[in-house]
Amino acid sequence: MKKLVLIRHGESILNKTNSFGGWLDVDLSTKGVQEAQHAALLLQQNHHNFDVVHTSILKRSxxxxxxxxxxxxxxxxxxxxxxxxxxxxxxxxxGMNKKEASIKYGEEQIKQWRRSFSQKPPQSLDGNSESLEDVTIRVRPYWEDSIAKDINQNKQVLVVGHSNSLRALLCIIKKLSEQQLLELNIPTATPLVIQFNDRLQYQDEFYLGNQEQIKQKIKQVANQGSLKSNK
Ligand SMILES: O=C(O)[C@H](O)COP(=O)(O)O
Known part of the structure; x- marks a missing residue:
């Protein structure tokens, strides 16, 4: 049985204000640092040690x-x-608050921009914007050439990613449908253990920690663009 642990970075200062971060290189909040510490203790208690950690080039990761x-x-x-x-x-x-974005563009549009496979928000002034499909295309070579390679060499691997780079990785690993991706929300700093067979085919997954609290955290992420959100 082979294994991979995925984790989203701890709360960033833009997560704290319920704002879109994307490529903005923002720091962790104080709570985000504590979340990362808590996740590490959980991993330790559950005997997960690592040989290599893969991160993005953004400082919150x-x-x-x-x-x-x-x-x-x-x-x-x-x-x-x-x-x-x-x-x-x-x-x-x-940089925009997610609830304010829903007021401006409509709640359903924001859900589509956040969670659909192929839709992407209008470009920023620098001419950029990515759909999850675009992210999947850029993540795939890294999965194949680095992460999967390490797992196949029997290394213990941790990936510290982001909401959507992890959704893209899970899309590749689990071959998720567009409908499944629409409902996939990743909470901050919560270790997700993925198990594979010897041919690196997905078998199973589970989050470490209090399952009820994790369900609530996932729900909160899903509802960040809701007009009923209190942030
Ligand atoms: O950078 C961001 O905007 C967030 O980390 C991810 O946002 P999402 O969960 O709304 O896609």
Whole structure:
């Protein structure tokens, strides 16, 4: 049985204000640092140790990895950073509060931009915006050439990614349908253990931690664009 642990970075200062981050290189909030510490302790208690950690090149991912490795007393572990694991570029939505975006563009449109496979928000001034499909295309070579390669070499691998680079990875690993992707929401700093057979085919997955709290956290992520959101 082969294994991979995926985790989204801890709460960022833009997550804290319920705003789209995308490629904006924002820091962790104080709560985000604590979340990363808590996740590391959970991993330790459940006997997960790592040989390599893959991160994006955004500081909320790298800092979460650093905090986790420091908490696990494992700062020697190799870290590899790639732009391919970055959050999706969120176009004109970057920096905008998610509820205000729903007021401006409509709640259903924001859900489609956040969770559909092929829709993307209008481009930002620098001419960028990515759909989940675009992210899947850039994540796939990194999965094949780096992450899957490490797992096949029997390394213990941790990926510290983002909401949508992890959705893209799960789409590749689990061959998810567009309907399944629409309902896939990833909570911050919650370790997801994926199990594979020896041919690296997906078998099973489970989150570490209090399952009721995790369900609530997932629901909160899903509802971030809701007009009923309190942020
Ligand atoms: O960078 C962002 O905007 C968030 O981390 C991810 O946002 P989402 O969960 O709304 O896609």
């Amino acid at each position: 790298i800092k979460s990895a650093n905090v986790m490795l420091e908490t696990m007393n494992s700062l020697w572990v190799t870290q590899q950073s790639s732009w391919r694991l970055n959050e999706r570029h969120y176009g004109i939505l970057q």
